[in-house]
Structure formats: C-alpha cells, structure tokens
Amino acid sequence: MRCYMPVVFDDTPWVRKDDLVVVHRLRTYYTIKPGFFAKPRYVRAVDDISLGIDRGITLAVVGESGSGKTTLGRTLIRLLDPVSGEVYFDGHDITHMKEEELKKIGFRRRVSMVFQDPYSSLNPFHSIHFILEEPLMVQGVSAEEREERVFKALEEVKLTPPEDFINKYPHMLSGGQRQRIAVARAIITNPDFIVADEPVSMLDASIRVEILTILKDIQQRHKMAFMYITHDISTAKYFSDYILIMYAGQFAEYGPFKDVVKNPLHPYAQSLIEAIPDPDPSNRLRERKVAPGEPPNLANPPSGCRFHPRCPYAMDICKRQEPPVIEARPGVFVKCWLYVKK
Amino acid sequence: MALLEVRNARLYYATTKGVVKAVDGISFELYEGETLAVVGESGSGKTTLGKLLTRVWERNVSVADGEIYLEGKEILHITEEEFRREIRWRKIAMVPQASMNALNPVIKIGDQMIEPLLMQGTSRDDALKMAMDALESVGLPRDLVNRYPHQLSGGMKQRVIIAMSIMAHPKVVILDEPTSALDVITQANIMNLLKKLKWEFKLSYIFVTHDLSLASELADSVAIMYAGKLVEIGGAEDIYGNPSHPYTQGLISSVPTLRVDKNLSFIPGEVPSLINPPAGCRFHPRCPFYRDRDYLKGLCDAKEPPMMELGSKAGRKHLVACWLYK
Numbered sequence: 001m002r003c004y005m006p007v008v009f010d011d012t013p014w015v016r017k018d019d020l021v022v023v024h025r026l027r028t029y030y031t032i033k034p035g036f037f038a039k040p041r042y043v044r045a046v047d048d049i050s051l052g053i054d055r056g057i058t059l060a061v062v063g064e065s066g067s068g069k070t071t072l073g074r075t076l077i078r079l080l081d082p083v084s085g086e087v088y089f090d091g092h093d094i095t096h097m098k099e100e101e102l103k104k105i106g107f108r109r110r111v112s113m114v115f116q117d118p119y120s121s122l123n124p125f126h127s128i129h130f131i132l133e134e135p136l137m138v139q140g141v142s143a144e145e146r147e148e149r150v151f152k153a154l155e156e157v158k159l160t161p162p163e164d165f166i167n168k169y170p171h172m173l174s175g176g177q178r179q180r181i182a183v184a185r186a187i188i189t190n191p192d193f194i195v196a197d198e199p200v201s202m203l204d205a206s207i208r209v210e211i212l213t214i215l216k217d218i219q220q221r222h223k224m225a226f227m228y229i230t231h232d233i234s235t236a237k238y239f240s241d242y243i244l245i246m247y248a249g250q251f252a253e254y255g256p257f258k259d260v261v262k263n264p265l266h267p268y269a270q271s272l273i274e275a276i277p278d279p280d281p282s283n284r285l286r287e288r289k290v291a292p293g294e295p296p297n298l299a300n301p302p303s304g305c306r307f308h309p310r311c312p313y314a315m316d317i318c319k320r321q322e323p324p325v326i327e328a329r330p331g332v333f334v335k336c337w338l339y340v341k342k
Numbered sequence: 343m344a345l346l347e348v349r350n351a352r353l354y355y356a357t358t359k360g361v362v363k364a365v366d367g368i369s370f371e372l373y374e375g376e377t378l379a380v381v382g383e384s385g386s387g388k389t390t391l392g393k394l395l396t397r398v399w400e401r402n403v404s405v406a407d408g409e410i411y412l413e414g415k416e417i418l419h420i421t422e423e424e425f426r427r428e429i430r431w432r433k434i435a436m437v438p439q440a441s442m443n444a445l446n447p448v449i450k451i452g453d454q455m456i457e458p459l460l461m462q463g464t465s466r467d468d469a470l471k472m473a474m475d476a477l478e479s480v481g482l483p484r485d486l487v488n489r490y491p492h493q494l495s496g497g498m499k500q501r502v503i504i505a506m507s508i509m510a511h512p513k514v515v516i517l518d519e520p521t522s523a524l525d526v527i528t529q530a531n532i533m534n535l536l537k538k539l540k541w542e543f544k545l546s547y548i549f550v551t552h553d554l555s556l557a558s559e560l561a562d563s564v565a566i567m568y569a570g571k572l573v574e575i576g577g578a579e580d581i582y583g584n585p586s587h588p589y590t591q592g593l594i595s596s597v598p599t600l601r602v603d604k605n606l607s608f609i610p611g612e613v614p615s616l617i618n619p620p621a622g623c624r625f626h627p628r629c630p631f632y633r634d635r636d637y638l639k640g641l642c643d644a645k646e647p648p649m650m651e652l653g654s655k656a657g658r659k660h661l662v663a664c665w666l667y668k
Contacts, residue, residue: 064525174612204383205552209596209608231526234555234598238606261600275530277555278599281578284377284560287537290530294495 012050012325014254014333017088019052020225021076021193026050026085028068028075032299043298045071046082047249053242055192058219058226060236060257062272063246066295069229072246073195076227077111078102090192109139112186114215116198118178122170128154128181129166135189153184157214176207180214187218193225200235212238233261234276245269248296248306251325255332265334267291267311305337313338343414344371345546346395346434346514351408351418353394360617361404364390366570368408369649372514375544379557379578381593382567385613388550389439391567392516395548396436397425412514431458435507436516440523442499445491452487455506462510476505479542480535497528501535508539518550533559554597558582563658566590569614569624572649573663577656586652586662588629623647623665631666641665 009015009024016022028046045068053059063069074080076087078094086095092105102108112135115121122131132150141149154162157180170178179199186194196215200208216239219226230236236243236257243260245252245268253266264270271291277283291310296302302309308318317337328339353365364387372378382388393399395410397418410418417429438444446454455476456469464472474484480501491499500520507515517536521529537560539545549560557564564581566574566589574587585591592609611628614620626632626642647663654660 064527176612204613205554206383206593206596206609209598209606210610212598212606213608234600237598237600271527273600275526276600277530277533277559278601279555279558279582279594279597281558281561281582283558284537284562284578287534288530290527290534292531294497294525294528 009050013327014325014331015050015052016054017052018091019054019057020090021053021227022086022088023049023051023072023076024086024088026072026075026082026087028071028080028082030071041299044249044301045298046075048085049244049246049249049251050085051244051254053193053225053227055225056220056223057242058228058240060228060230060233060240060243061246062230062233062236062243063252064231064272064295066248066298067246068249068298069246070197071249073113073197073227073229077113077193077195078107079113109135109189110191111193111195112189112191114179114182114186114194114196114199117202118170118175118182119202121182122178124170126169127166128168128170128173131170131181132166132185132188135185139189149188153188156187156218157181157184158210159184174207175203176210179203179207179211183211183214183218187222190222191224193227194219195227195229197229198231199228201230201232208235215239232276233273234278237261245272248301249298250306251333251335252307253332253334255329259329259332263329265328265332265339266307266336267313267338268307269334305335344411345374345413346372347409347411348395349409349411351391351394351410352405353390353399353403354405355400356402356404357617362616363570363619364616365394368567368572370565370572370575372546372548374513374546375540376562377540377547377549377560379549379551379561379564380567381551381554381557381564383552383613385569385616386567387570387616388552388567389518392436392438392518392548392550395514395516396430396434397422398436398438427462431462431507431510431512433512434514434516435510435512437503437507437518437520439518441503442496443523445499445502447491449490450487451489451491451494451502455487455502455509458506459510472509473505476509477502479508479539480505496524497531500524500528500532504532504535504539508543508545511543512545514546514548516548516550519552520549521556529556536560554582554593555599563656566593569619570616571624571663572661573625574661576652576660576662577654577658579656580652580654580658580660583655584652584660586660586667587625587664588631588666589625592628592630623663638665 026049029042029044031040033040061069075082133146136146151162159165200211240257243257244254247268253269264273275290293310304320305318305323308314323335323337325333325335326339328334349369351368355362380388455473459469477486521532551557561578563577568589574590585594595607622643632638632642642665647665649661649663650667652660
C-alpha cells in the first residue's frame with residue numbers, strides 16, 4: 001500500500017518522494033566513550049544526507065575513506081540505525097521499524113548487499129551450495145525451488161556449468177569467482193534494491209571488468225535500484241546514472257553522472273576527478289592540481305564547510321557557516337558557498 | 343650506458359608444493375633519470391623482481407641467478423656484506439608495499455629513519471641531518487623526526503617512507519605499489535611528489551604496480567609481466583599507443599577510463615600457477631589469437647616465444663615475446 005506523497009521534498013528538491021528508496025536528511029553517528037564515566041562523543045559518519053534511487057537506476061556514491069559512504073549504505077539496508085532523518089523503502093517509513101515489521105513488508109528479502117572483500121565475506125566452512133541456499137532457507141522456500149534458484153543464480157553470474165561449482169568451497173575459487181558467488185548470493189532472493197560496497201576494489205584489473213559487466217547485466221535485466229559505493233569514479237562510470245559525492249560525512253555534489261564528471265562544481269569534486277589518471281603516457285610530464293592534505297577526523301570536524309581547510313577557494317564565510325545545498329545547474333546540486341547568489 | 347642492466351634474472355622459491363618460478367628469465371635496462379613501470383596482475387612476479395634487485399629475499403629462495411649490473415658493476419653475485427655496505431640504500435633503495443603500516447609505533451620517526459644509516463657507519467648527527475633534509479624534500483617539517491607514527495596521517499606516513507628511501511641519495515628507487523591503501527587525492531599528491539623528486543634528483547624509478555593508469559603517471563618505459571615472464575617492454579608511447587602482445591592489449595582494454603568513452607573488455611581465465619606454468623607461451627590458454635588461428639596451434643603451446651623487436655615511435659626499444667610477430 002503506497003500512501004500519497006508530493007513529488008519532491010521542499011528542503012531537499014533533488015529527492016523524489018516516489019522513488020523506491022528515499023533518504024531524507026539522514027544522520028548516522030557512532031558513539032565513542034573514552035571511559036566508563038566519560039561523556040560520550042560522536043563520530044558523525046553520515047551527517048545530513050538525502051537521496052533517492054528508483055527502480056532501474058544506479059546511484060554511485062563516491063568519496064574517500066572516512067567520507068561515510070559505507071555507513072550510508074549500511075544504514076539504508078538497516079544494518080545500522082540512524083540518529084535522525086528518515087529512510088523510506090517502497091513508500092514505507094523503515095527508519096525505526098522493528099525487525100518483525102520489516103519482515104512483514106519483506107524488507108530483508110527485497111534488499112541485499114555485495115561486500116568489498118570476497119575473501120572474508122564468504123564463510124570458508126560452507127559449500128557454495130549452502131552459501132547460496134541459506135538466504136532462501138530463511139525465507140522458507142521449498143527444497144526443490146531452492147535447488148532450481150541456486151542453479152539459476154550461478155548461471156546469471158556466468159559460473160557455468162553450475163554443477164562444477166555447487167559442491168566447492170570458497171578457498172577452491174579465485175578472487176573473481178568468489179566475488180561472483182557474493183553477487184549470486186545477493187541476487188538469489190530477487191531483491192529490488194542492492195547496495196554494492198566497493199565490489200571490485202580488491203580484484204585484479206582484468207577481472208574487474210568482468211564483475212562490472214555482470215552487475216550491469218543483472219541490474220538492467222531485473223530493473224533493480226542499485227547503489228554503487230566506491231572511491232574510484234572510473235569504475236562507476238560504466239553503469240551509473242547519478243552520482244553523489246560525499247566529503248567527511250556530508251553532501252558535496254549530486255547530479256546526473258556524466259554531467260557532474262564532465263563539469264564538477266564543488267572544489268572537492270574537482271580535486272577528486274582531477275586526481276584520477278587515465279592511461280596516457282603524457283601524464284608523466286605534468287603535475288595534477290589536487291587539494292593538499294587529507295580528510296578530517298569526523299569526531300571533531302572543521303567548523304563551517306568541512307572542506308575549507310583544504311579548499312583553494314576558501315572564503316571567510318566558509319570557516320564560519322555551513323553552506324546550503326544549491327541547484328547550481330539544472331539537476332546538479334552542490335553544497336558550496338561559491339554558488340550561493342548574493 | 344644503462345644505469346642498471348638486468349640480464350636473464352631468475353628467482354625461484356622452494357615450497358612444499360614445488361618450485362615457484364616467480365621471476366623466470368627477465369632482462370631489461372634502466373637509464374638515469376628514467377622510470378620503468380613494471381605492470382602485472384597479482385601473481386605475475388613483479389614484487390619478486392623488486393626484491394631480487396634489493397636482495398631482500400625470503401628464506402626459501404632456491405635459485406637466484408642471472409646478472410645485474412649497476413653502473414657497470416655486477417651486484418647479484420657479490421657478498422651480502424658488500425651489498426649491504428655499498429649498494430642497499432646508498433645505490434638502490436626500496437619502498438616496499440604497505441610499508442607505511444610497518445613503522446614501529448613506539449619509536450620516533452627520526453630514530454627509525456636513521457637506523458640503516460647508523461648500521462652503515464654514519465654518525466648519529468650526520469644521519470639525523472640527512473633524515474631532516476629528506477623530510478624537507480618530501481614536503482614535511484624537519485621537526486617531524488621527534489614525532490611518533492600515530493601522530494601522522496596515512497599520506498604523511500607514506501611521505502616518511504619515501505623520505506627514508508631517498509635519504510642516502512640512491513640512484514635507483516624501487517617503488518612497490520607506493521600508493522595502495524591511500525585515497526585517490528592523497529595518491530595524486532604522492533604521485534606529484536614522486537615526479538618532483540624524479541625531476542629534482544634525476545632519480546631512476548622502478549615502479550611496480552598493477553594499475554596501468556597509475557603507471558602512466560611516472561613511466562618513461564613500461565614492462566608488462568605475466569606469470570614470471572616479461573611479455574612486452576617498450577617506451578610508454580609504444581605500450582599505450584601500440585600495445586602488441588595480446589596480454590597487453592587485453593590489459594589495456596580492461597582499464598576503465600574516465601575522460602574517454604570506450605568499450606571495456608576483459609581477459610577470460612585466470613593467471614596460471616607459477617609452480618607448473620603452461621608450456622610454450624604462458625599466456626596461450628587465455629590468448630584470443632591462439633584460440634582463433636589454426637597456424638598457432640602446436641607453436642604457442644610448445645615453444646617459448648623469443649623477444650622480438652618491433653618498430654618504435656618513442657625512440658626506445660620495443661620488444662615483444664609473441665609468435666604473432668615472427
């Protein structure tokens with residue numbers, strides 16, 4: 001049952017309310033308690049992020065380590081609980097839903113995740129057959145149908161013939177094959193939404209493309225909503241429709257992928273894109289103009305705009321006040337004082 | 343004359359499963375102020391090549407032979423004592439993979455940096471001055487010598503490691519994946535630094551990486567390794583503009599590019615085991631030409647291809663080990 005909602009949020013106009021996955025002003029903090037009686041401090045890993053992903057759409061979430069992109073992905077599938085904001089899935093507010101209620105709307109079946117490291121995300125004591133079958137057993141699928149779906153999933157990730165693989169254990173497979181098993185496990189429940197957290201960063205160059213092609217195929221065929229978390233924009237290029245660039249837990253820039261990559265507006269986005277080399281022998285003759293320094297500690301982030309200590313265009317106001325999110329070009333939103341009209 | 347000349351170098355490891363031929367007959371030359379990027383996938387032997395040159399060997403090395411000439415002097419067969427005193431750090435230095443995580447957390451940066459110099463008989467004051475100079479040239483403050491590793495960020499630690507490698511003014515620096523585990527912007531900053539050092543000190547690098555895009559940031563020439571063998575070597579313009587070995591071609595077409603639109607493809611199959619590599623050309627089980635062209639059957643799978651010279655646009659020798667060019 002879908003309740004009626006107007007098209008976009010007033011305060012976050014880039015988020016359509018009728019998308020499959022909607023995130024509105026989400027904040028997820030981690031608590032650190034330096035001592036038993038000490039006052040807790042917060043690591044603001046995700047601090048005011050809003051986004052929407054519809055069926056058949058891939059959103060790339062890009063940022064450096066510590067930018068909160070993984071925390072965001074895990075909050076979306078309720079592996080972590082947010083401190084404020086809302087998460088909607090297919091029209092249901094799942095922000096604080098209890099596990100039984102989530103079960104009622106089939107949430108756990110309808111979302112899944114591909115993790116970064118295929119060497120630690122597969123249990124070494126379980127056979128491929130069991131790894132793939134387990135999510136279906138939890139769903140109460142009959143043994144016959146399970147068998148059929150395990151075979152189908154292996155075929156979808158191009159591990160053929162499936163008979164050669166089902167009785168193997170993870171250590172008998174190469175990194176690329178393991179990651180394909182991880183993908184098969186993620187799609188076996190026919191989810192509507194997949195979060196892929198750096199799915200190819202641990203793999204060799206020649207295998208990466210294979211995994212990316214498989215992911216793209218599956219996403220297109222099943223019209224899933226897809227969130228691709230990565231630090232490497234060049235791998236995201238091949239199947240992302242939109243991009244969200246995060247810095248230090250916050251929004252930096254959002255827009256159609258090609259548009260943003262071609263002409264980034266936020267100084268951080270500009271640095272991030274400039275930093276990525278394409279294979280070109282003339283690279284060796286020039287220096288890259290990138291921001292100096294490194295991301296801040298999120299337990300104690302800089303005041304105002306969190307990027308200001310590294311920003312080449314930093315102004316007075318950047319140190320004092322957090323910038324608003326502005327639609328700088330049609331469809332491209334950026335959180336930066338440079339684009340605020342005075 | 344080449345600064346460093348490697349002829350038919352081999353390094354094998356003895357394991358319980360058999361002999362691992364990690365580097366199996368590799369030859370190349372490196373000139374002063376130039377960078378050779380050694381590119382290959384994991385298990386291609388590229389890191390072992392770096393270890394061979396610095397003689398940082400595991401205990402189970404069973405074969406280490408060939409000839410390595412540094413400024414005309416053979417250095418592979420001299421004694422360890424002589425190598426330690428004369429060559430390591432002073433002539434050839436190394437930035438090992440993930441070494442920034444190997445800094446000792448309870449020793450001050452300065453004391454860690456000068457340790458190899460003290461071992462070689464430099465006085466403490468001189469060594470400390472050399473360390474401070476090196477820190478300055480990598481863009482860090484001189485008083486960093488009094489700090490501890492946990493006070494530094496990842497990028498700063500990597501700069502410390504690079505400072506350590508250039509401290510004794512070596513001719514050749516071996517960089518083994520110097521930016522793995524760093525963020526993209528930090529990586530770009532480190533590459534900028536390496537370029538600056540190369541131009542300033544006329545350093546020669548051997549840059550070991552799996553990333554062809556990153557290799558192009560430094561490489562004057564590129565060597566492509568596959569399963570312990572060199573399959574192609576040549577000037578950067580030749581390798582990127584006219585890749586000739588089927589493996590190089592596959593590798594280049596699998597690299598995603600941000601600015602140029604192209605169709606990606608991949609190389610099916612896996613890197614072979616180095617214990618029992620395929621006969622003949624080690625790439626033949628994955629090679630699209632071998633699969634499609636009948637006249638290659640019985641050739642690629644039986645006889646090892648020799649290095650053949652191709653025409654070059656870059657003014658450097660362009661060599662490829664492939665029967666297609668016979």
